[in-house]
Amino acid sequence: MAKMTLEELRALRDEKKKDLNKRDVADKTKQVVIGMGTCGIAAGAKDTLNAFLQELDAQHLTDVLITQTGCMGLCYVEPTIEVIAPEMPNVIYGKVTPDVAKTIVRDHLVNKKMVSEHIFDRPAADIIDRGGK
Amino acid sequence: MAFTNYILVCGGTGCESAKADQIYQNLLSAANAEGVHETVQIVKTGCFGFCEQGPIVKILPEDSFYVQVKPEDSEEIIKEHIVKGREVKRLLYDKSESKKHARVEDIQFYQKQFRIVLRNCGFINPENIDEYIARDGYAALEKVLFEMSSDAVIEELKKSGLRGRGGAGFPTWLKWNFTKQVDSEQKYIVCNADEGDPGAYMDRSTLEGDPHSILEAMAIAGFTCGADTGYIYIRAEYPLAIGRLKIAMEQARAYGLLGENILGSEFSFDIEIRLGAGAFVCGEETALLASLEGNRGMPWPRPPFPAVKGLWDKPTVINNVETWANVPMVILKGGEWFTQIGTEDSKGTKVFALTGKIRNSGLVEVPMGTTLREIIYDIGGGIANDKDFKAVQTGGPSGGMITKDYLDTPIDYKHLQGLGSMMGSGGMIVMDEDDCIVDVTKFYLGFTVDESCGKCSPCRVGGRTLYNTLDRITKGEGTMEDIDKMRSCGYAMQKASLCGLGQTAPNPIMSSLKYFEKEYLAHIKDRSCPSGRCKELISYFILADKCIGCTACARKCPVSAITGERRKIHLINQDLCIKCGICYEVCKFDAVYVG
Numbered sequence: 001m002a003k004m005t006l007e008e009l010r011a012l013r014d015e016k017k018k019d020l021n022k023r024d025v026a027d028k029t030k031q032v033v034i035g036m037g038t039c040g041i042a043a044g045a046k047d048t049l050n051a052f053l054q055e056l057d058a059q060h061l062t063d064v065l066i067t068q069t070g071c072m073g074l075c076y077v078e079p080t081i082e083v084i085a086p087e088m089p090n091v092i093y094g095k096v097t098p099d100v101a102k103t104i105v106r107d108h109l110v111n112k113k114m115v116s117e118h119i120f121d122r123p124a125a126d127i128i129d130r131g132g133k
Numbered sequence: 134m135a136f137t138n139y140i141l142v143c144g145g146t147g148c149e150s151a152k153a154d155q156i157y158q159n160l161l162s163a164a165n166a167e168g169v170h171e172t173v174q175i176v177k178t179g180c181f182g183f184c185e186q187g188p189i190v191k192i193l194p195e196d197s198f199y200v201q202v203k204p205e206d207s208e209e210i211i212k213e214h215i216v217k218g219r220e221v222k223r224l225l226y227d228k229s230e231s232k233k234h235a236r237v238e239d240i241q242f243y244q245k246q247f248r249i250v251l252r253n254c255g256f257i258n259p260e261n262i263d264e265y266i267a268r269d270g271y272a273a274l275e276k277v278l279f280e281m282s283s284d285a286v287i288e289e290l291k292k293s294g295l296r297g298r299g300g301a302g303f304p305t306w307l308k309w310n311f312t313k314q315v316d317s318e319q320k321y322i323v324c325n326a327d328e329g330d331p332g333a334y335m336d337r338s339t340l341e342g343d344p345h346s347i348l349e350a351m352a353i354a355g356f357t358c359g360a361d362t363g364y365i366y367i368r369a370e371y372p373l374a375i376g377r378l379k380i381a382m383e384q385a386r387a388y389g390l391l392g393e394n395i396l397g398s399e400f401s402f403d404i405e406i407r408l409g410a411g412a413f414v415c416g417e418e419t420a421l422l423a424s425l426e427g428n429r430g431m432p433w434p435r436p437p438f439p440a441v442k443g444l445w446d447k448p449t450v451i452n453n454v455e456t457w458a459n460v461p462m463v464i465l466k467g468g469e470w471f472t473q474i475g476t477e478d479s480k481g482t483k484v485f486a487l488t489g490k491i492r493n494s495g496l497v498e499v500p501m502g503t504t505l506r507e508i509i510y511d512i513g514g515g516i517a518n519d520k521d522f523k524a525v526q527t528g529g530p531s532g533g534m535i536t537k538d539y540l541d542t543p544i545d546y547k548h549l550q551g552l553g554s555m556m557g558s559g560g561m562i563v564m565d566e567d568d569c570i571v572d573v574t575k576f577y578l579g580f581t582v583d584e585s586c587g588k589c590s591p592c593r594v595g596g597r598t599l600y601n602t603l604d605r606i607t608k609g610e611g612t613m614e615d616i617d618k619m620r621s622c623g624y625a626m627q628k629a630s631l632c633g634l635g636q637t638a639p640n641p642i643m644s645s646l647k648y649f650e651k652e653y654l655a656h657i658k659d660r661s662c663p664s665g666r667c668k669e670l671i672s673y674f675i676l677a678d679k680c681i682g683c684t685a686c687a688r689k690c691p692v693s694a695i696t697g698e699r700r701k702i703h704l705i706n707q708d709l710c711i712k713c714g715i716c717y718e719v720c721k722f723d724a725v726y727v728g
């Protein structure tokens with residue numbers, strides 16, 4: 001990199017900010033939890049995860065936290081994910097292909113509309129206190 | 134492909150010495166082996182501050198906080214956490230608790246903290262300028278160069294109320310303004326990174342974790358005061374900080390943020406590093422400048438102040454590392470914002486290195502006005518091993534002892550001074566019931582006597598006199614007159630010494646005489662040491678009603694001073710005993726008594 005002008009410095013800052021913001025967990029209000037157990041990964045959860053990341057970038061959503069978890073117990077409809085967003089019930093989606101992932105970002109996260117054909121029930125009530133989530 | 138996980142490995146000196154680099158390397162190779170190297174970014178950051186539990190590894194976005202990590206754990210972290218998404222429970226802080234406690238915001242240590250100076254420590258990679266820039270780095274310099282006049286910068290600093298963090302608490306704007314107003318072709322900007330206070334490492338950690346913040350601040354001062362050259366005076370014992378500074382300077386030059394015509398403006402500024410040899414007195418600003426000039430590090434009488442006549446007789450702004458680290462934030466967020474944090478006479482935050490008999494030792498940054506109790510009990514977790522608190526020393530060898538009765542004192546310049554101590558640079562050493570106040574005071578005096586440069590006699594002779602007196606008292610040879618003699622000798626040193634070293638050296642004595650006179654009297658009148666520390670004043674005895682004759686003490690005694698048969702009461706031969714205390718430690722029946 002050669003010496004920069006003011007404009008170049010500002011452009012660089014904006015670009016790098018995006019990367020670094022992803023590291024910041026403080027002001028994320030929504031969360032997408034992706035089941036990355038063996039079953040999930042075998043069913044393509046990694047592609048799903050990438051699809052989420054791409055679509056979040058495309059929609060300029062910065063308040064969504066993507067996290068991974070183990071198997072959610074719905075192995076027959078993998079990949080499974082859970083979406084947690086304010087003013088919406090926590091929803092588990094199954095058979096989330098990369099395309100479905102994009103739909104979820106647009107409908108659920110942006111337009112606050114659930115994607116009904118992919119909603120699945122929690123397999124059992126959560127017996128471990130979820131810490132007020 | 135984008136990153137889904139971030140692993141932040143602490144790269145502070147404490148964690149580095151506990152193999153943090155090996156952990157980092159192992160994480161990298163494990164990520165490669167598992168094929169996840171494209172989705173996880175592994176970054177070595179500056180100090181997290183929670184040194185008691187190091188090495189620390191933090192994983193985002195889950196915000197999992199792994200403590201006491203070993204190089205062998207790297208593979209498991211990658212395989213379990215990154216590949217499978219399962220936290221490695223055994224490495225989480227407070228393993229007995231559920232996941233909740235592994236989140237950084239849930240850890241008591243961080244709860245009362247507010248990070249301005251350490252804003253980037255433990256978050257960015259200090260060796261990557263892009264990450265600093267992404268955190269609004271160099272935005273303050275940008276603002277100053279293109280939107281502000283030098284008067285406006287001074288005005289903003291004045292509004293903020295920022296005072297020096299190196300010890301004396303001098304208003305930063307005033308110092309800059311002195312230099313700015315002097316008409317001179319050549320002026321200098323100096324960063325004081327000597328940090329000689331024993332037990333203190335705030336400045337080192339700031340430089341290691343966020344070196345660019347210092348470079349940016351110095352350039353801002355250069356612009357404001359009309360200087361084109363800066364020096365960072367840093368002790369050679371800080372190799373990691375020096376290395377990171379060098380990398381940062383190279384990167385800043387490559388980007389045109391240091392050097393000729395910064396960002397295409399008229400302003401040119403560059404910085405050089407100068408290594409100090411680790412003498413405490415070289416932290417004193419005039420001695421530091423003498424050392425920078427290549428002379429022996431000895432202070433000169435002020436005035437003239439360096440701001441007017443400093444390095445090579447040119448006007449010189451010299452500030453402490455932590456002061457510098459505040460500057461970009463003051464400029465960027467405004468002086469007004471800064472005044473909202475802190476107390477009436479002390480704005481902003483202060484970083485402390487919390488050490489001694491404390492459960493969570495480490496680096497803490499709190500708003501001014503936080504009480505000592507909050508720092509020691511809420512953040513520090515209280516006294517280690519459930520012992521009783523006795524005193525806390527702030528300001529290192531220049532400070533004083535503060536007792537239990539004053540734990541609710543809000544920490545700011547005024548209150549600490551009122552208690553006979555001082556803010557100092559931020560060392561905070563906690564003492565418990567086992568510490569002998571006279572012995573600790575002797576330790577501090579020993580330090581200042583060693584470090585005195587010898588130029589002025591109040592410090593050279595006075596310090597030695599005080600030390601010798603304390604030494605006699607700890608040996609049971611003190612007299613009642615010694616108390617008054619120490620007070621008047623201390624007073625003379627405070628008034629007549631040339632520099633801050635001699636002026637403050639009596640502080641530990643003056644404050645301990647005030648709050649712990651009883652302990653001095655016990656040593657002098659009763660020839661006894663209540664904490665059992667001063668060897669000449671104590672004896673070990675075996676209590677006949679408690680000893681069961683297990684022989685443990687006799688077997689461990691290095692000088693075979695203990696006699697007694699199995700199942701019979703043992704006896705210590707006082708003529709042979711060297712008072713090492715091993716018998717006291719090994720006895721399981723509390724049968725050994727110190728008196």
Ligand SMILES: Cc1cc2nc3c(=O)[nH]c(=O)nc-3n(C[C@H](O)[C@H](O)[C@H](O)COP(=O)(O)O)c2cc1C
Nearest residue numbers: 297298299325328329416417418452453456633634
């Ligand atoms: C004996 C002695 C040692 C000092 N050591 C340091 C030091 O290690 N670091 C430091 O920043 N200031 C130290 N100071 C304070 C400096 O003289 C000076 O006040 C400070 O660098 C000014 O910067 P500030 O206004 O930003 O605090 C020391 C002072 C004395 C008397």
